[in-house]
Amino acid sequence: MLGESWESAADAAFRAEVRDWLAVRLAGPHAAAKGAGGPGREGEAVEARRAWERELGAGGWIGIGWPPSASYAPSASDDPGGRRVSLSQQVVWAEEYARADAPARVGHIGENLLAPTLLTHGTPAQQDRFLSGVARGEVLWCQGYSEPGAGSDLAGIRTTAVRDGGGRGAGAYRVTGQKVWTSLAREADWCFVLARTDPAASGHRGLSFLLVPMDQAAAGRIEVRPIRQMSGTSEFNEVFFDGAIAEEVVGGEGNGWAVATSLLGLERGVSTLAQQVGFQRELSALLAAAGPSLDPELRSRLVRLWSELHVMRWNALRTLGSSARTDPGAPSVAKLLWGGWHQRLGELAMQIRGAAATVGEGVWDGSYQLPALQAQFLFSRADTIYGGSDEIQRNIIAERVLGLPRETRGSR
Helix, strand or coil: CCCCCCHHHHHHHHHHHHHHHHHHHHCCHHHHHCCCCCCCCCCCCHHHHHHHEEEEEEEECCCCCCCCCCCCCCEECCCCCCCCCCHHHHHHHHHHHCCCCCCCCCHHHHHHHHHHHHHCCCCCCHHHHHHHHHCCCCCEEEEEEEEEEEEEHHHHHCCCCEEECCCCEHHHEEEEECCCCCCCCCCCCCEEEECCCCCCCCCCCEEEEEEEEECCCCCCEEEEECCCCCCCCEEEEEEEEEEEEEEECCCCCCCHHHHHHHHHHCCCHHHHHHHHHHHHHHHHHHHHCCCCCHHHHHHHHHHHHHHHHHHHHHHHHHHHCCHHHHHHCHHHHHHHHHHHHHHHHHHHHHHHHHHHHHCCCCCCHHEECCCCCHHHHHHHHHCEEEEHHHHHHHHHHHHHCCCCCCCCCCCC
């Protein structure tokens, strides 16, 4: 899947540089973090992965697609101006990173979601303040969107933010409410929160995009509670805000819906190509576990998964084109493709293992450990829900691309 013949000489040279850099760093002091983290394992080796994030920042590998700016640009010791690479080289970096089995990024949300949002909607002062910490790999972020009564339907958000009367200035707010399914909330230094700043407004009106520091637990303003999943891990969290202070609003008060929806489209960009390298690794592991004497029907399903994975890659590459990047349905199509594919992979893995799929490992020492394929299957049940459910993605395609009538609220 990597290094196709159409790759330019410059891209091929860049690929070699990336491979060499990763090989050296992952064989040194960061070797213990190799392969750590990933879906369903976000709590794994967090400190080692934070150190790796700082290594990436020192090497100038964070924010390589950001536009130049002396104040926040990533910089490397041999390139004080920071790395500036083409879109195709961003794809190369993402693919080689995944191929090297490098640690799952704890800075993903800051680099790939917050940063492009600030570059589009933030003020120069906000970009200067927040992007440099992300570029250095020193400041981690989490996302405060979903709520118990407002998951994929963000217009139903109830978390409120009111002007603070405590003398902190006209730009300060007090945030009160609950967020759920918040990845990396225990590790994050900051959270971008979608909250209602106009209590008289409803739906998508009256929402604002706020930046909230997470170090307010000692004051009783923020509480993070891990959510234990059926896989036994706690990748997601509930976050409770009780008058938490937020001094930054992005895009202006009341414009949070436009900011939030533009951010959701960023979740399915270059990083999806790296995700597909991980999928390829999982598929290869399943092929090895299946063996040569596999039932013909199961073998046929493996071939189908293989071909669908290639279609996903071609679609992802297509959506990086200038015209496709403005297609409102492209992110939803990508989410539908990979969410369903990964679920089917997990289901097939359990069928191939047969009765062994019902038994865990490590029972003898009292710690019931799930083998990798079992953990993958259980976590994949959420693939068609988190990041926007399949139902919502199909509604977006129907309404914004096909021009069909909007769904009547309350008809579900």
